[in-house]
Amino acid sequence: MYAQMVKSTGETVVAKEKLSPKEREFQDRIDRGEKIEPKDWMPEEYRKNLIRQIGQHAHSEIVGQLPEGNWITRAPTLERKANLLAKVQDEAGHGLYLYCAAETLGVSRDELFDMLHKGKMKYSSIFNYPTLTWADMGAIGWLVDGAAIMNQVPLQRTSYGPYARAMVRICKEESFHQRQGFQIMLTMAQGTEDQKRMAQDALNRFWYPSLMMFGPSDKDSVHSAQSMAWKIKMNSNDELRQKFVDEIAPQAAFLGLNIPDDDLVWNEKTGHHDYSEPDWDEFFQVISGNGPCNKERLDARKKAWNDGAWVRDGMLAHARKKAMRKVAE
Amino acid sequence: MLVLGHRTSEWCGVAPALEEDIALANIALDLIGQAKLWLEYAGEVEDAERTANTLAFRRDFYDFRNLLMLELPNEDYARTIIRHFLFDAFQVPWLEALAASSDETISSIGQKTVKEANYHLERSQDTVVALGDGTEESNTRMQKALHDLWPYAGEMFQDDEIDRMMQGESIAPLPSSMKKAWELRVERVFNDAFLILPDSDFSHSGGRQGIRHTEHLGHMLASMQFLQRAYPGASW
Numbered sequence: 001m002y003a004q005m006v007k008s009t010g011e012t013v014v015a016k017e018k019l020s021p022k023e024r025e026f027q028d029r030i031d032r033g034e035k036i037e038p039k040d041w042m043p044e045e046y047r048k049n050l051i052r053q054i055g056q057h058a059h060s061e062i063v064g065q066l067p068e069g070n071w072i073t074r075a076p077t078l079e080r081k082a083n084l085l086a087k088v089q090d091e092a093g094h095g096l097y098l099y100c101a102a103e104t105l106g107v108s109r110d111e112l113f114d115m116l117h118k119g120k121m122k123y124s125s126i127f128n129y130p131t132l133t134w135a136d137m138g139a140i141g142w143l144v145d146g147a148a149i150m151n152q153v154p155l156q157r158t159s160y161g162p163y164a165r166a167m168v169r170i171c172k173e174e175s176f177h178q179r180q181g182f183q184i185m186l187t188m189a190q191g192t193e194d195q196k197r198m199a200q201d202a203l204n205r206f207w208y209p210s211l212m213m214f215g216p217s218d219k220d221s222v223h224s225a226q227s228m229a230w231k232i233k234m235n236s237n238d239e240l241r242q243k244f245v246d247e248i249a250p251q252a253a254f255l256g257l258n259i260p261d262d263d264l265v266w267n268e269k270t271g272h273h274d275y276s277e278p279d280w281d282e283f284f285q286v287i288s289g290n291g292p293c294n295k296e297r298l299d300a301r302k303k304a305w306n307d308g309a310w311v312r313d314g315m316l317a318h319a320r321k322k323a324m325r326k327v328a329e
Numbered sequence: 330m331l332v333l334g335h336r337t338s339e340w341c342g343v344a345p346a347l348e349e350d351i352a353l354a355n356i357a358l359d360l361i362g363q364a365k366l367w368l369e370y371a372g373e374v375e376d377a378e379r380t381a382n383t384l385a386f387r388r389d390f391y392d393f394r395n396l397l398m399l400e401l402p403n404e405d406y407a408r409t410i411i412r413h414f415l416f417d418a419f420q421v422p423w424l425e426a427l428a429a430s431s432d433e434t435i436s437s438i439g440q441k442t443v444k445e446a447n448y449h450l451e452r453s454q455d456t457v458v459a460l461g462d463g464t465e466e467s468n469t470r471m472q473k474a475l476h477d478l479w480p481y482a483g484e485m486f487q488d489d490e491i492d493r494m495m496q497g498e499s500i501a502p503l504p505s506s507m508k509k510a511w512e513l514r515v516e517r518v519f520n521d522a523f524l525i526l527p528d529s530d531f532s533h534s535g536g537r538q539g540i541r542h543t544e545h546l547g548h549m550l551a552s553m554q555f556l557q558r559a560y561p562g563a564s565w
């Protein structure tokens with residue numbers, strides 16, 4: 001997901017009787033479904049894990065602006081241009097909410113940016129794939145925002161108040177993005193031969209990377225137990241991936257597009273679709289920096305940050321001078 | 330509008346700060362929305378079955394009528410902001426005047442869009458003052474941007490035959506009639522921003538008549554119109 005490889009500490013949950021009274025009270029509050037607020041006491045590990053997760057999520061939103069930003073200047077109509085621009089703007093807004101949520105845990109936006117730029121924090125692997133045709137704007141909205149929703153809807157019930165509230169606002173916009181993406185796919189799937197080809201090609205390229213968004217298979221994902229107990233992770237990776245496949249398969253059929261997986265079939269017995277796993281070697285390569293666009297994405301972010309330094313400094317200096325002039329008056 | 334909206338949208342995802350990114354996207358959205366209104370009406374007046382999209386995506390450079398200043402590349406944030414301010418300071422009184430046009434549609438578009446223009450002006454003006462004042466570097470960059478753009482500002486106030494015809498029918502005032510008030514505002518703001526107005530009244534011209542464009546417009550159109558040109562007849 002947007003936070004797909006959050007390294008959490010504590011592979012297993014510490015038994016309740018071994019917790020200190022404070023920790024036990026904390027866990028009890030979470031078990032009762034209470035929200036933890038910034039001023040409340042929280043275990044250091046809970047705070048650290050949350051910072052990693054929210055930070056990774058925030059970074060994904062702003063790095064996620066880049067692949068779609070790539071097509072704003074080439075959008076085919078005024079309406080599509082405006083919609084895409086508004087969508088990418090929403091993603092910047094999501095980044096902003098999430099950085100604010102992370103700030104309540106005592107880490108500043110600048111510190112988080114710095115960790116992103118130094119490669120110490122990650123963002124979702126999906127944004128390291130290139131956008132090559134206009135149909136990719138459809139595929140991203142439909143599949144990527146679709147996968148984001150799968151993960152984020154349950155996070156509206158996450159235990160940390162500011163994070164849960166950010167999720168509520170974000171989810172509303174994400175479902176709008178998904179519909180918009182599906183609309184683009186539909187228009188193209190019903191369009192000319194060239195457009196159909198673009199639509200199918202986009203699905204071919206984005207299908208497996210979308211499945212990777214949910215993170216490694218449960219059998220290889222050892223870090224979840226404590227996060228689940230703390231309710232900062234609500235479902236297992238495979239659970240959400242299955243849900244996603246079950247939702248997307250009929251939509252692809254409706255579009256008349258083929259999901260690039262010959263083994264994808266409805267399984268009467270399980271009540272779910274069987275499907276092929278993505279290439280996990282590729283996933284680990286992308287996550288560790290060797291995806292098709294990792295370097296470009298990070299370089300673009302760093303360049304924007306460095307090029308903008310004089311603007312931020314200038315604004316700050318002006319604000320200070322203005323305040324001093326007021327005092328002098 | 331379309332040309333400046335396009336340029337502004339190029340900042341999406343790479344602005345100096347998240348807040349700027351969001352604000353610039355807002356401005357680009359307003360401008361593209363305004364372009365759509367004007368182009369729709371132009372298509373209606375022309376009565377040749379050209380939609381706003383045909384006018385935007387299927388005309389070549391010589392049929393584009395726009396201020397040369399707006400097609401120049403963004404270059405850096407200083408040029409972006411100075412350009413917005415020089416333009417916004419003209420747009421606000423201009424749209425106010427159009428709101429009183431004898432033509433009903435023009436008047437209603439004027440009324441509708443002047444609110445947005447006011448917000449743009451407020452923002453660009455504040456930013457000019459902030460960055461002109463800010464640091465030595467920000468002042469130097471803003472001064473350079475002002476110097477680079479100044480020879481393009483005068484085009485906003487050049488009257489042509491069409492302007493005189495429009496004025497005759499009370500559709501729009503003469504652009505030249507806006508100049509005095511604009512100069513006063515611009516002088517005051519640049520003064521507050523510790524920026525020096527270039528001492529030259531030379532001005533490039535020809536963009537509004539389509540007689541001349543910069544080399545940059547062709548590149549902008551090449552990307553903007555790519556899909557409509559490469560796949561004619563497709564709907565998107």
Ligand SMILES: [Fe+2]
Nearest residue numbers: 061090091094
């Ligand atoms: Fe988002």
Ligand SMILES: [Fe+2]
Nearest residue numbers: 091145174177
């Ligand atoms: Fe989204």
